[in-house]
Amino acid sequence: MKFSAKMKVSASKSATFAKPQTVGGKCKEPMNSVDMKYKKANLVDWPKSLDIKSINDQFGSPAWIISEKQLIYNVNAYSKFTEDNGRIFYPVKTNPSITVLQVLAKLGVGADCASQLEINLALLAGIKSQNISYNTPVQDIKICKSLLLLGGNVVMDDVKAIIELQNSLTNISFTGKLFLRLNLPEYIGYAKQNENQELMAHGHKSSKFGIPVEDLDNHLKLITIPISGLHVHVGTQMDNMKSFEHAIISLNNLADNLRTSGHIITDINLGGGLGIPFESSQDFPSLETWCYNMTSYKKEDLNYSVEPGHALIGNAITLLTTIQTIKESRGKKWAIIDVGTDQLTKITLLKWPHRILDQSGHELEVGNDAVAGPLCFAGDVLKENINAGGLKRGDPLLITEAGAYTFSLSNKFNGRTAPKWLLLNANNDLFETMEKESIYDELHHSKYDWISSDDSVSSQAIDLKLIKNISSKYLFKTCEADSFEYVEVTYESQYHYRFTVLTNSIVDFISMPFAIRIFGDASIISILHSKGIQEKINPVWGRKLNMDFYEQLPSNRKFEFTILLSNPIEKETQCVIVARFKSSCKRCSGSIIISYEK
Ligand SMILES: Cc1ncc(COP(=O)(O)O)c(C=O)c1O
Structure with missing residues (x-):
């Protein structure tokens, strides 16, 4: 499957490994050498x-x-x-x-x-x-x-x-x-x-x-x-x-x-x-x-x-971090970085030693200073006995060998959320494959009920005339007239589609209900096309929706977006697929969980 983000940077000066690499297959060299013992x-x-x-x-x-x-x-x-x-x-x-x-x-x-x-x-x-x-x-x-x-x-x-x-x-x-x-x-x-x-x-x-x-x-x-x-x-x-x-x-x-x-x-x-x-x-x-x-x-x-x-x-995984500040206390410098016990519990609580590299790729020198996380917890210390003399605010650092039991044990202490994910692929191209987790994601995914801030107010009927006066005329009626047409659809690769849509709306931005129709139908089309289905006969059911508008997306013009489908979870009679949509201008993205009869 291709990854969606288009950001690409020449990330590696020259990534070399001690052993020859083969991609996707089995290593060919024999291993019956005495050294292997x-x-x-x-x-x-x-x-x-x-x-x-x-x-x-x-x-x-x-x-x-x-x-x-x-x-x-x-x-x-x-x-x-x-x-x-x-x-x-x-x-x-x-x-x-x-x-x-x-x-x-x-x-x-x-x-x-x-x-x-x-x-x-x-x-x-x-x-x-x-x-x-x-x-x-x-x-x-x-x-x-x-x-x-x-x-x-x-x-x-x-x-x-x-x-x-x-x-x-x-x-x-x-x-x-x-x-x-x-x-x-x-x-x-x-x-x-x-x-x-x-x-x-x-x-x-x-x-x-x-x-x-x-x-x-x-x-x-x-x-x-x-x-x-x-x-x-x-x-x-x-x-x-x-x-x-x-x-x-x-x-x-x-x-x-x-x-x-x-x-x-x-x-x-x-x-x-x-x-x-x-x-x-x-x-x-x-x-x-x-x-x-x-x-x-x-x-x-x-x-x-x-x-x-x-x-x-x-x-196979390293964590990029930056120095937020360098504090000095009784002659000891504290380089405070932007991750700590929230992602690296294993390091701080179990005193697991890890290498920390500076921006030139050198291990931090030995000294009397320390690298610490940003959390309100005295044990949030990643490495003692380093020399912070050459470090300054804004410097990036790498925490290496960080793949096992780090993210999986992460927590949200002090409002910290999961960092973004970057993949350095086999050609040394670097892609963002997952955005940083937002605190809203959790509110969206959990079934949270807001607690009333004033329990003393007893329930009262509201005049329905008032309701009409303060309702959105657009949502109430006129959004029915919004229309759209897919003017170009391309099959980019397995599970990856690109749509160009022409929109026509009474308001000059794409509203949420309009967006649900546009992205919802494109998700269904992508799923049915990927299954080789020629005509939509059976119902397809949208089970969960997550949509972010970072900025308004203008209507009454064309815009382009991609649909990326997950592999299906096959149940006895049903299939479940996650369709992820993203506008090319990056103003809107989200996902829809869809199920359909097999
Ligand atoms: C049953 C089982 N298999 C595999 C693993 C992976 O262990 P390790 O990370 O040490 O390879 C664990 C870890 O706890 C485990 O419980």
Whole structure:
């Protein structure tokens, strides 16, 4: 799918990567070199090669920047192990950015989802149901059932829920795969101790996740629904290859054992967990090392899948910020930037170390100063012990390796909203793919009822004559006469249409009801055209509308706008599509959620 925004800047001086890049396919170089046995993961170089100042001048900050090349590189590395991009289930919880999901969907990558909303996001981005895996500590039977019927993957560790699912699927065959999430009797754990590990050791024997392997035999006596796969997630930011090796060996053996109880295990899901460095002193196995070592344990009759969060997206996203002010207190300089705990909770609350680059791409020097966020919270500090001597108000900075568990844990403290999204595509063109979130978006999307400011006023009927006198004559009657005609419609690319419309109205601007008709009909036309439908026979239902007028859009003349359609969310009898419209003059944009009978 093409991205809509036309803003483009030469964003990269020369983005180079240590390894050759292939876009969309699999990396070709062999990996049976001795080095692969243990190669330490490096910090990525691409953020250093960005022209930070010109990006900031053109797009403003704060802004998330995604490197498509880095994402492709990470996907290609994993696909050497999985042999199929569809068996890389990207955990949507890591970063639910629709742009990230769209890039991954184009590569044929799957999604690991913990809720119906995450499933819907993945589907809208274009990820196929068969490549979706539902994995959550509390399993919703309705979601499990519908995904299995659609050919997707379901990972379960609640035996009561498995029995409930099995009862609901009596005499119903399904094409999807059911996995058991297991908790191994021996936990190998981390190579190096770290203060946050107890928050991240999902595979620990004492964690809430997974069926203890010791209990499996008893449970299997009750489970008649076919189990196709076994799953283990060792824990996040894992630095120990032995943990992963122990997991794959254990699951291989269990797959053999389960065959004796009548379950044909075809799939092993090794979860996520491979850690990435945030500072050069940190030691994690490289992705290549992980894949090389793990491949040697693969068995021919099994498919292997993964759910990498940090290792897939962590180093593919950087956050652009600018210095708002430099305050001085008792000899220490505080460089206060325009993001903090609102987007980077992980950094401030968990004291997660991150690199911060200055506008020349150099890491900030060591000193006695600090970089802090703008929030009313003493812990809103991003980096201590830097030298702010060379920094000044307005300088852009980059916070690197910022892709995992940042945006997904963001909050609105002090009225901060989600920054815009920029995509640095594989050709080094930079596009704005999503605007900064507005506080009005939330009021629009939530079903908020305004609370009366004066409850003491009792209800009174208002004279209907007065109502007539103060009503809009235009809305009441004359807008009926507004008319429009699409004078040119082009199919730009899949799901992307361009309309030129000639309007005729009694008022000299496009009113909201008139705009709904113009954009609503164009959305319907685009959807039906994309489906190859020749004539509109069945009803199409507008379910939700969001429209922004930034300035008045003049009427009684032509104007041009685009329609971008999402991929459909297919329900049993209905389809749901989001149509996004945008006038070329950027005065009006919005979206309509539309459903129609299949
Ligand atoms: C089941 C499961 N899979 C995958 C992941 C991704 O982990 P990571 O980001 O460490 O790769 C998580 C993270 O919590 C998880 O719970």
